[in-house]
Amino acid sequence: MTAALDRLRGLGEPFMEELSRAQWLVGAGYTSDIDLRGIYAAHADALSDESLAAALEAFRDAAPGSEEHRSARALLDWQIEARAARATAQLEERELAWEATATVRLDDGRAIPYQRAHIEISNATDRAERLKMDAARGAVVARELAPLRRERFAREREVVDALDVAPSYIDAIETISALPLRALGEQCARFLRDTEAMSRELLSTILKRQLAIDPADAARSDALALARAPEFDAAFPAADLQPAVARQLGEMGLAPDANGRIVYDTAEREGKRARAFCAPVRIPEEVHLVLRPHGGASDWTTLLHEAGHALHFANVRPELPFEHRWLGDNSVTEGYAMLFDHRMQDKGWLRRYTGLAGAELSRFLRRAGFEELRFLRRYCAKLLYELDLHGGAVSESDVPALYAERLTAATGFRYSPDDAYADVDPRFYAGRYLQAWQLQSILAGTLTESFDEDWWRNPRSGPWLRDNLFAEGQRETAGELASRVAGRPLDFAPLITAIERLVEG
């Protein structure tokens, strides 16, 4: 079995490196297209039927709980994901091409590029205009994007079902991807119940005060406008972003560039993606953090998030096998990313590294608490909806209405059935985010116990994170990590406490 695993590792790493390098070059604007099919062809051995059979056999033969089982599970999960990605590569290329060229047309003849629609809607201060733009956006999504997405999800399910590893698609994901979907779904349903009253009360206050609208009328585009909150932009200038983050990382005893292994790319370049991203091209030796600072709170949040990913990948022990450096439970790396981006909800951190102070800081924090609750409730509803979508018990014609109903009930903002397929994370990635959310709040609690409230400037906390957590890659699942580090399971309780503290000011 060791020989079979070694063969998969030897084929897998160069494939992942080439894929990741291509994604980095496109995102950073160095090249305009990505030859996905060429990469799959060059690494056909990595994704051959023999490779899949070897991973399946290793997974079935290994004793549950053993290191071999852990490795085989990660390698099998990767085989399946890569196969599904290959099977849907053409659809994905069509989807990307559609996104780059689609146009939202308004009744009055105006045309907005689809990629700008989100920003235009968030920035529209005239509500009628906002609703009109969002309706036009939804119409084009339902007509053109939804069919592509629906087909893609069906293909992904086919790839997994063909393996016959479990009685259903959801069972297969639970078994192979180490994502306890059903238990997490139950936690989500409970979280929605537990925070229902708080959510309704906050929503009613904030809607009346900020947008002067009746909560019964609130639509998803109103939520975008609320989240935009331009009044805080001045406290988060573009020029201060990278220096502030570098200073904080230095104060917690971490090298912001992991001694040259993280390359920050802040240059202006045509074709460079507007949103920051992290591309691990070789783990841990070469990690790119690509950003185009434009300022504002969401820009700061994004850099902190991507810095968390970059620090994780660049500090993984080089001697760990391929699967624990590159694969595994992404709830872990998302948890580290969120541990850093949640400093944007940390009073002491904001006071030290940004221009916020006094009453403005209090207002910002209350707003952050409201957004945190809305986002969490949105993701809980998304996961529950996606479980239904992929569960097979809901007929296709009922899916759009079910989506709108669940998301509207959870967030208090009216969602449109038009987005039922566009607003779905492939392979239950929403579940990874939810676990990451839980993990970061548990980690923040542990860090506070060991290194005080301002652990993020304690020179011992960074090395502790690096040596105990980042170094281990994703060998453990998020749940295992929570029990090792904090001696408790993942749940929503500490998140509820954190939100209550934020909204009470």
Ligand SMILES: [Zn+2]
């Ligand atoms: Zn992330």
